[in-house]
Amino acid sequence: MAGSTPASATAETQALGRPAAPASLWADAWRRFKHHRLAYWSLWALGLLVLAVLLGPLVYKVGINDVDFKARLAPPSWQHPMGTDDLGRDLLARVLYGGRISLAVGMASMVVAIAVGVTIGAIAGMSRGWVDAFLMWITDLFLSMPQLPMLLVLIFFFRDGLKSLVGPEVGIFVLIVLVIGGFRWMPAARVVRAQFFSLREKEFVEAARALGASTQRQMVRHILPNSLGPVIVAATIDVAAAIILESTLSFLGLGFPPDIPTWGRLLFDAKDYLDIAMHWSLFPGLAIFITVLSISFVGDGLRDALDPRRVL
Amino acid sequence: MALLEIKGLKTHFKTDDGWLHAVDGVDISIDRGETVGVVGESGCGKSVTAKTVMKLIDMPPGKIVAGQVLWKGRDLVPLPPEAMQKIRAKEISIIFQEPMTSLNPVYTVGEQIAESLRLHEGLSRREAMDRAVEMLKLVRIPTPERRVRDYPHQFSGGMRQRVMIAIALACKPQLVIADEPTTALDVTIQAQILDLLQRLKDEMGMAVMLITHAMGVVAEVAQRVVVMYAGKVVEEAPVKALFAHPRHPYTQGLIRSIPRIDLDAQHKVRLEAIPGTVPKLIEPAEGCRFAARCKHARAECRQATPPLREVAPGHRVACILDL
Numbered sequence: 150m151a152g153s154t155p156a157s158a159t160a161e162t163q164a165l166g167r168p169a170a171p172a173s174l175w176a177d178a179w180r181r182f183k184h185h186r187l188a189y190w191s192l193w194a195l196g197l198l199v200l201a202v203l204l205g206p207l208v209y210k211v212g213i214n215d216v217d218f219k220a221r222l223a224p225p226s227w228q229h230p231m232g233t234d235d236l237g238r239d240l241l242a243r244v245l246y247g248g249r250i251s252l253a254v255g256m257a258s259m260v261v262a263i264a265v266g267v268t269i270g271a272i273a274g275m276s277r278g279w280v281d282a283f284l285m286w287i288t289d290l291f292l293s294m295p296q297l298p299m300l301l302v303l304i305f306f307f308r309d310g311l312k313s314l315v316g317p318e319v320g321i322f323v324l325i326v327l328v329i330g331g332f333r334w335m336p337a338a339r340v341v342r343a344q345f346f347s348l349r350e351k352e353f354v355e356a357a358r359a360l361g362a363s364t365q366r367q368m369v370r371h372i373l374p375n376s377l378g379p380v381i382v383a384a385t386i387d388v389a390a391a392i393i394l395e396s397t398l399s400f401l402g403l404g405f406p407p408d409i410p411t412w413g414r415l416l417f418d419a420k421d422y423l424d425i426a427m428h429w430s431l432f433p434g435l436a437i438f439i440t441v442l443s444i445s446f447v448g449d450g451l452r453d454a455l456d457p458r459r460v461l
Numbered sequence: 462m463a464l465l466e467i468k469g470l471k472t473h474f475k476t477d478d479g480w481l482h483a484v485d486g487v488d489i490s491i492d493r494g495e496t497v498g499v500v501g502e503s504g505c506g507k508s509v510t511a512k513t514v515m516k517l518i519d520m521p522p523g524k525i526v527a528g529q530v531l532w533k534g535r536d537l538v539p540l541p542p543e544a545m546q547k548i549r550a551k552e553i554s555i556i557f558q559e560p561m562t563s564l565n566p567v568y569t570v571g572e573q574i575a576e577s578l579r580l581h582e583g584l585s586r587r588e589a590m591d592r593a594v595e596m597l598k599l600v601r602i603p604t605p606e607r608r609v610r611d612y613p614h615q616f617s618g619g620m621r622q623r624v625m626i627a628i629a630l631a632c633k634p635q636l637v638i639a640d641e642p643t644t645a646l647d648v649t650i651q652a653q654i655l656d657l658l659q660r661l662k663d664e665m666g667m668a669v670m671l672i673t674h675a676m677g678v679v680a681e682v683a684q685r686v687v688v689m690y691a692g693k694v695v696e697e698a699p700v701k702a703l704f705a706h707p708r709h710p711y712t713q714g715l716i717r718s719i720p721r722i723d724l725d726a727q728h729k730v731r732l733e734a735i736p737g738t739v740p741k742l743i744e745p746a747e748g749c750r751f752a753a754r755c756k757h758a759r760a761e762c763r764q765a766t767p768p769l770r771e772v773a774p775g776h777r778v779a780c781i782l783d784l
């Protein structure tokens with residue numbers, strides 16, 4: 150592994166054979182990321198999980214809806230590595246398939262939340278005055294709303310409309326992503342606003358202004374990249390929170406329809422059998438746990454790695 | 462016509478205690494290719510004057526209350542922001558005091574030099590990077606081809622100030638405002654940077670407005686000196702005349718407070734200092750603002766603000782006394 154001296158970092162860059170400046174930034178960032186042990190191994194865990202979820206159903210060819218009444222609530226065995234549910238459906242197949250949806254919901258909701266949050270935070274932080282006051286008022290409004298009841302009402306109202314518009318599966322996916330994203334952007338907005346407040350007073354921003362950079366350019370090119378560290382952390386928290394929130398919705402029966410297994414849905418179905426079939430809730434729960442935890446660690450590592458000022 | 466002519470400029474700031482008169486009626490003119498030194502203690506309005514010229518003052522709380530900034534005859538004060546953006550860096554550029562924090566930590570120095578070139582001259586990425594290498598070579602950074610890809614934290618303070626100079630000069634402006642360019646550097650590096658600035662000025666033929674509180678620096682590089690005190694110009698003279706016959710008590714104090722090593726041990730004298738500090742500039746009263754610290758002050762000094770009067774060709778002073 151590359152040593153920690155600047156000399157070897159340059160050597161590494163040159164070994165990559167890419168003279169463009171960004172290469173050294175990414176090479177440097179990767180080097181720093183590897184120093185963060187937890188993050189590094191979490192990335193592996195996460196990568197394996199994503200691979201398993203993507204490729205698993207192609208390799209492990211047991212149908213998610215294959216009912217086997219002879220093996221109802223069977224504990225883990227060679228035939229059913231994670232056991233079966235009350236209808237004798239194979240849980241490994243369902244966890245793998247459900248992971249696709251849970252992860253997709255998590256990622257997509259995070260993108261929505263961060264996009265909205267960064268935009269609102271940046272505008273508020275840059276404009277100050279009444280625009281800032283208004284945007285922060287909206288943010289506080291969203292923060293103070295009781296989320297779960299609002300989510301339930303929104304989903305209840307719009308589910309059928311979207312279903313008829315783009316089909317049941319896509320419809321509910323879009324709805325859930327928008328609703329979760331729409332209720333998770335506030336922390337990112339506040340973080341970005343705070344960052345903008347401190348960064349816009351920095352000399353290098355004034356220097357950019359002195360070079361003739363427009364307000365928009367100062368925002369996008371000079372302030373935003375410097376404020377991304379905390380945003381990345383917020384983003385990873387959002388992925389985790391979205392996965393959990395989707396689980397909650399599914400657990401309450403308002404997520405995806407019963408025939409589509411997601412991790413949350415599996416937990417919902419398993420809750421009545423906790424005493425006689427613990428394995429049923431154990432594996433989806435474990436999957437959520439590992440995903441959320443490793444995403445948090447990766448976020449931690451990324452924040453440290455993407456800060457070029459950090460010498461490691 | 463002068464390249465830059467600041468006329469009766471007043472920049473005030475709104476504070477909780479009232480309006481702060483940071484710049485209060487300043488006249489400075491700079492000709493093409495000329496180096497003008499602006500000196501004075503901390504807090505007497507030098508930097509605010511410079512930033513007003515570039516219109517880098519945050520408004521609010523700042524406000525240009527009166528005056529004109531004539532750039533090649535055109536007043537910059539009423540200019541809209543878009544028009545101002547085209548002048549910054551392209552025609553007038555500024556070198557800031559703090560090289561450690563004036564560079565953006567997330568971009569390579571090459572990208573930062575290239576930025577103004579791409580903004581103002583519409584160069585492609587590659588052309589701009591080639592020019593960035595040339596600029597680094599010009600400011601004497603060794604192995605510029607390699608260094609252009611380094612980040613600011615990989616440079617020392619002096620090197621960063623060189624990079625700042627490279628950025629400021631990239632678009633070949635006609636006026637460079639150097640706002641205490643050497644204050645944050647150690648003494649040996651200061652001399653190098655001043656040398657570099659002087660040499661580049663001769664090569665590129667631009668005018669320089671050098672803001673500093675070090676009289677020694679002014680003596681070395683400026684042709685004309687403007688002495689500022691408490692938001693006003695108190696004396697203006699060609700550099701030789703100023704050091705030979707300083708007329709204003711404040712200028713005399715400044716010159717006397719330069720440490721001297723040319724006096725031998727028998728003539729050793731205590732280094733003089735000007736007692737007191739720059740007065741608060743919140744809604745100041747009439748009268749000479751230096752009166753409170755001036756050992757020659759009389760009753761009439763406190764009654765009316767003394768105007769600048771010419772005492773010799775090109776030598777103007779704002780003092781009612783003939784010292």
